[in-house]
Amino acid sequence: MTCTEFLAILDEVIDQSIAAETRAEIEVHMKKCGHCEVVFNTTRKTIEIYRAHELYELPTDLRDRLHNAIMEKCKKSKGPCS
Amino acid sequence: MMATIQSVAGDEGQHPDIALVERVKAGDISAYDELVRKYERQVFRIAQHITQNREDAEDVMQDAFLKAYEKLDQFQGNAKFYTWLVRIAVNESLMRLRKRRTGKLVSMDEDIETEEGRVPRDFADWAPDPEQNYDNSELSEILRKTIQGLPRGFRVVFALRDIEGLSTEETAEALNLSVPAVKSRLLRARLQLRERLSRHFRPGAKPAPPPRQAGSPAGKRV
Ligand SMILES: [Zn+2]
Numbered sequence: 001m002t003c004t005e006f007l008a009i010l011d012e013v014i015d016q017s018i019a020a021e022t023r024a025e026i027e028v029h030m031k032k033c034g035h036c037e038v039v040f041n042t043t044r045k046t047i048e049i050y051r052a053h054e055l056y057e058l059p060t061d062l063r064d065r066l067h068n069a070i071m072e073k074c075k076k077s078k079g080p081c082s
Numbered sequence: 083m084m085a086t087i088q089s090v091a092g093d094e095g096q097h098p099d100i101a102l103v104e105r106v107k108a109g110d111i112s113a114y115d116e117l118v119r120k121y122e123r124q125v126f127r128i129a130q131h132i133t134q135n136r137e138d139a140e141d142v143m144q145d146a147f148l149k150a151y152e153k154l155d156q157f158q159g160n161a162k163f164y165t166w167l168v169r170i171a172v173n174e175s176l177m178r179l180r181k182r183r184t185g186k187l188v189s190m191d192e193d194i195e196t197e198e199g200r201v202p203r204d205f206a207d208w209a210p211d212p213e214q215n216y217d218n219s220e221l222s223e224i225l226r227k228t229i230q231g232l233p234r235g236f237r238v239v240f241a242l243r244d245i246e247g248l249s250t251e252e253t254a255e256a257l258n259l260s261v262p263a264v265k266s267r268l269l270r271a272r273l274q275l276r277e278r279l280s281r282h283f284r285p286g287a288k289p290a291p292p293p294r295q296a297g298s299p300a301g302k303r304v
Contacts (some may be wrong), residue, residue, distance in 0.1 A: 007201065007202070007269075008099075009177075009273075009289060010267065010269065011268060011272070031276070034205070035202070035205045038205050038206070038207045039202045039205070039276070041207070041208075041271075041275050042208050042280065042283075043272050043273065043276045044278075044284075045208060045212075045242050046272060046275050046276045046279055047272065049213050049225065050225060050229070050245055050275070051244065052242075052246060053213075053221065053222060053225055053227070054127075055127070055130075055133075055222060055225055055226050056126065056127045056130040058122070058123050058126050058127075059161065062120065062140075062294070064143060064223060065122070066122065066126075066140060066143055067118060067119065067122060069108050069144055070118055070122075070143075070147045070148065071111070071114075071115055071142050072120065073144065073148045074114060074147070074148060074151045075111060077148060077151065077152055078152070079109075079111075079151065079152065079154075079155070079269065080107055080152060080154035082153045
């Protein structure tokens with residue numbers, strides 16, 4: 001496996017949607033290739049960090065206000081069964 | 083969820099949203115209240131990722147839920163309600179951007195003219211648990227600035243697929259893109275973010291990033 005081939009299936013590796021056989025080839029390549037190992041680990045970490053941190057929080061009072069506004073608008077509209 | 087407790091024979095395996103949608107269609111608005119509560123934070127976040135503006139995101143959130151309610155009879159049970167809702171939210175967000183840009187067409191499938199993220203350039207490893215070198219507000223600022231610097235077409239694919247957890251197919255459906263287009267954008271978004279975060283997360287990185295580096299193209303480190 002080359003670095004280019006590795007990069008081409010990086011997403012599948014990260015999303016773990018990959019055949020066991022290919023997975024073994026990837027392990028072998030990463031043992032030999034420090035660059036691809038770093039790319040794999042730091043890309044996976046990038047996703048993990050973004051998943052773990054809420055960037056656009058909706059404070060409870062604002063959430064309630066918007067929620068109520070939505071429901072008010074819906075009640076005033078003709079609705080789906082018009 | 084409540085809906086699964088009351089599940090009727092023959093409903094096995096059906097997504098609980100379907101029962102709520104049926105109730106709304108039958109005139110029970112309290113079922114819509116449940117659906118809004120379930121997805122309002124996600125819709126707000128998605129609108130923020132597209133518009134990058136808090137007020138716009140608030141408006142989009144309201145417009146998207148109202149539109150979904152009014153168009154609910156067009157919703158086909160063969161798709162997930164959530165994916166359908168996200169698609170409406172994406173369209174509302176793009177319309178909002180168009181208004182801001184005085185009528186200039188904004189779409190999700192415009193060409194992205196950047197070479198950044200085609201191949202990795204930075205091969206420095208990161209510190210172990212690098213996010214712990216920053217306090218929460220510093221980290222949020224880094225993460226926000228970094229993702230906001232991505233082209234919209236990359237940013238939104240990453241947000242739907244990796245942050246909100248839609249599948250590749252659902253992301254394609256919500257953005258009206260092909261599956262290969264989603265895949266190629268996702269890889270480049272992930273690589274760009276990785277590359278940009280690297281300067282904060284390599285061992286010994288200073289908590290205060292030098293501002294002049296922001297937005298500059300990837301350096302020739304290799
Ligand atoms: Zn390699």
